[in-house]
Amino acid sequence: MNTVSDVLHALDRLTGGRVVKSLNDLSTGEHPFVLPKSSNIPGKGILELPGLVYGKLDQPVKKIAVTMTMTEGSIELAHATGVDAIVAHHPIAEGANSGGVILKNYLDLYNIAAFELHEAFHGLHPGISLLHGHEAYRKEISYGGLEGNILFVGKTIPEVKVLGDILTRLENLMKIDQEEHLLMVEKDIRSSQSLTETSIVTRGHILNGDETTSVNNIIHIFPHTGFTAEHLRKAYEEHPEADTVLASISRVDSDHELVQTANELGLNFIVGNSHVLEILENGLPLAYALNTLLPDTEVVIFRERITSMALQEVGGEALQKYAEEMSENFLVKKQVTKSS
Template structure:
């Protein structure tokens, strides 16, 4: 093996440098409690908890790396694409767990089959850059990645950028940065190719919305939250007390419905409420900057971005006639209660 070749250990070193030393270096980091980014995530559903261990999750430190893929969530589709396109290492933003992120089988068997190493970062990457706030039209002067003492409960408080004076400006800015017109063209092309006008797609379906206020309403100080992290109405009231000048709430990554307690609380506090980018856009908000940084620190390595595109199609139009006939046959003969078994 060429001693000058980029290896898995070098990728780990680069990720540690990018995160300011937040990656796991040893088992002691995992179990000692010294690394605050080693976090257990659990809804108390039996057997479904997951520990975040930022850094190398699987792979040989001495293995060569010529091509790296950056993704949001590791899936079997990621693994298959990596295996088919010569990717040696995948850097996933979200935490990785056996079976859940490897097609229902153990990671060692699946990743080892294709010689793919995997890394995760998640909480260790949060709070490192102001990009998500910038994309949403404000400059954060306060960043808390554990608001209320809850790990991962991220809060930004920021001042609107000079070019962003209204809620409408925020929505237009998001559409431009995320290339929504291109996503709409791709959806239209798929509908035409599959002869089905009822196909929906995540990025188009989850565009920005104003839930309280109007496009013309002014925005000055923003409270930017991420509802899926556990941010509550009580949290919002506390932030408003801490920053009484705040006039607008932006909820991004995850979304809320119009009947959400957060929306009701914003109305009570006389604040606008905007739903920003969905989680599906984080591959551009966080993933692309991370991939770009890796590429700059490891110029010898090819770096690619793995993007998922999820669509919804009526089953009467899914696939082609042959596969629909197959599905009908299997359901009738083997899966329905009256099937002959």
């Protein structure tokens, strides 16, 4: 039977040695992927720790769940389905990823080990580029000296000739038609016409150009990583062959400076997959790699599905009455007491 140690070694192998192997690696100066992340909001910074975050090395692992972001929902689902280890792409933090309580209490309760990778996984495969219809001939994970600022520059694959081909490719590969059908059925079951879902409302679209605009060379960016208009100018100066800017994982609106700069430079601008689909772009290859390296261990995917619906459409009549009573009797009417 495989153990937590075996999972750790598998992650180290598939990342090419990027995981933390000893306490000496915990210094940000000693390990290139032990990275502090902070907006300087008091108490909200985090240290990325690729590899084992919590768990005992000799703990048996029969079943692994790969997810993007570990939550209390992930922990509950893991326990209910016999998962021994959660491998999260995004960094794990006390409270934030464990239902508001400390990680030790929650993970010990169900005897679950937790791993993370994030920046240590970025740039290991060309999948995100290929899904969006181009082969990257340049890959950066710290463009402009900014940790985590990813840039791909690529040449379109033969079947992608116009911007519309990229959108069609993504719709087909991501099975957006299934998501639309699922949403339609759920609307009917819940009697909620306001119901919507992330992958539907964040689907790809074109901001500069149209579906018939030709595309050959792509500057592929990820706006949430800190990629700026100055970065775009620099990238275009380095790659004047580029004709299109592609933004994925995160997106921008038509009035954003990145779109305006692209327009100024004569570049098309297209928005691809949103962050909600990264479980397919990065999570799925990671899961297949773990399945190959640990053939005796079952690997599953934990996929988030976030929906939005009008307040008055949530729950049945009894649950709505409960919420109204709790609000009115205990929250809205609560008196504010001043200390003497």
